[in-house]
Amino acid sequence: MVNYNTEPVLKVEGLKQYFKSAGGYVVKAVDGVNFEVYKGETYGLVGESGSGKSTIGRAVIRLYKPTDGKIIFNGVDISGKMSKTDTEMLRTKMQMIFQDPMASLNPKKKVGEIIGEGLDIHKLYSTKEERKAKIDAILKKVGLAPEHFERYPHQFSGGQRQRVGIARALIMNPDLIIADECISALDVSIQAQVVNLMKDIQEETGSAYLFIAHDLSMVKYISDRIGVLHLGHLLETGTTDEIFSNPIHPYTKSLLSAIPSPNPAVEKNKISLTYDVREAGIDYTEGTEHLIDGTHYVLGTDEEVAKWLSE
């Protein structure tokens, strides 16, 4: 069980990430987002493409320099200029798993080298034997065999490659793993294997996950809490139960109605809801966070929230 009374592993406050594009335009990819992730918890970020979910993941791990806002990781502010020890802490204790395992693994390196690279950079072993033992233990943990150490990424199947990606993240013993669409490129039967593996690892190590995905049924299954993003704004956040059984924001509702269910009798009669920001006349920048109950927050003006609640 997740203990919500402790300090969160990751605290994001008013995060803004703007990009300058050609012609003097500014793309507001993330525009004032607040959320927290606790130890041993999985926080799911969902939204359509362009909603800023990957940008948040990349800003949090500091692949970008945030335009504004605070990112507090393990009690340290990592949003601005960091000291050497803070950088070191961030680079070891926060790890990322990427979407396409083929594109994120170096094709010219053996799997053992890929997994051990983090250990080399941060000098986390004293002897060669210790290094090998650490890598072997991780390989075993993600369901690969020690002989896989000597193989190249192309010799693996998609599911196995993603296991290598997970092993590479795990070997640093991270407190937070950012999983950016880490199962979208896999087949259904393999997705289930990887998700089960991630759950097992979380139980064992107590790492927190920031799980970024567009597949809502998987997000519902793996997440403790969910945040719904649209156009750079976090529209609704709450426990999985709160979001799925009592969606308030019209965008969340349309998103939930669009999930295809593997049940023909239901699916054939379903007509999905449409949502268009302009048609709905909602200006996200004017909204404030409203508490519905428990940990369930919705972004909107007072009138909007009152209207949605009465519907």
Place this chain on the structure above:
Amino acid sequence: MDERKKILDVKNLDITFKTSAGPIHAIRGVNFDLYQGETIAIVGESGSGKSVSAKAAMGILAGNAVVNCGEVLFNYTDEKGTPEQVDILQQDIDWIRKNINGKRIAMIFQDPMTSLDPTMTIGKQVMESMIWHYKTPKKEAYDRAVELLKEVGITDADKRMKQYPHQLSGGMRQRIVIAIALACDPEVLICDEPTTALDVTIQAKILELIEMTQKERHLSVIYITHDLGVVAKVADYVNVMYAGKIIETGNVDEIFYDPRHPYTWGLLSAMPDLETDDDRLVTIPGSPPNLLHPVKGDAFAPRNEYALKVDELAEPPMFKITETHSAATWLLDPRAPKVEMPEELKKRIARMKKEGNVNGKL
């Protein structure tokens, strides 16, 4: 009910790909048929041969493909109105390009960005096939293209005609691809993962659009997908493929409410529905076989917890369950021990049926 008219009949299709690593036996005896106005879905994991089967039906196989045997019988009426039947596999490439591709059988591909030409205006791309196939005068083609764009739900159709693909969003681009496919009034539409590259909210809209045009134009549709949610929404009949073979076929209710093949059980249980609250997802262990190596016995046996001894020796034939439903597993042989589907799946199907009854009445 009118009598069902068979449009496409694929019989005993067998295809090998020549590669530098050796021959890959990608399709190992595939049979399916398609009737007018109906929708079939071909479901399977990547590498199961679902796309290759459809490409063979359209005569657009890759150059290194060798058709070992099989027939693709296509029934159509020619320009003079006489019914004709051809075996697409026996026709030469020029004939197929002139008479089949884009004209009678059209295809919608997965990624709209790669299937549209980035250097050509949208109008030109929609008009292209009409001008090429029917020598439609330019003015007329232009008007028809605008009509088509309106039909697929594109606003400001006149303005869009002059725009380029990069100026549109993913969902809009896929609508353009659909408009292009419909340009020559085809009889068969093949949709190869039409919504995989799109967001969920847009996915539902595109599927509803395809369904609507299908009803209006009396199209026959083949869906190729790995997403069972999509299948549940659109299909009348479902073919489940594994390692180059169809291992279970039936109408959509039979596949979802009464699956018989252990692989179908696995597929259905591996996808969490919104009610799944168990701690673990049911998985199919291992990964699909590499078809570079010849398959002995049942290709699914190594991953099948219900595998019998005979599975290692002989390939199971299709066992008929009902008129429309059959499955290739030795478990259906009268001599086989009686094996029931996993308990969780049984519960889920009961739940689905209940939910379907409640919602179906609305």
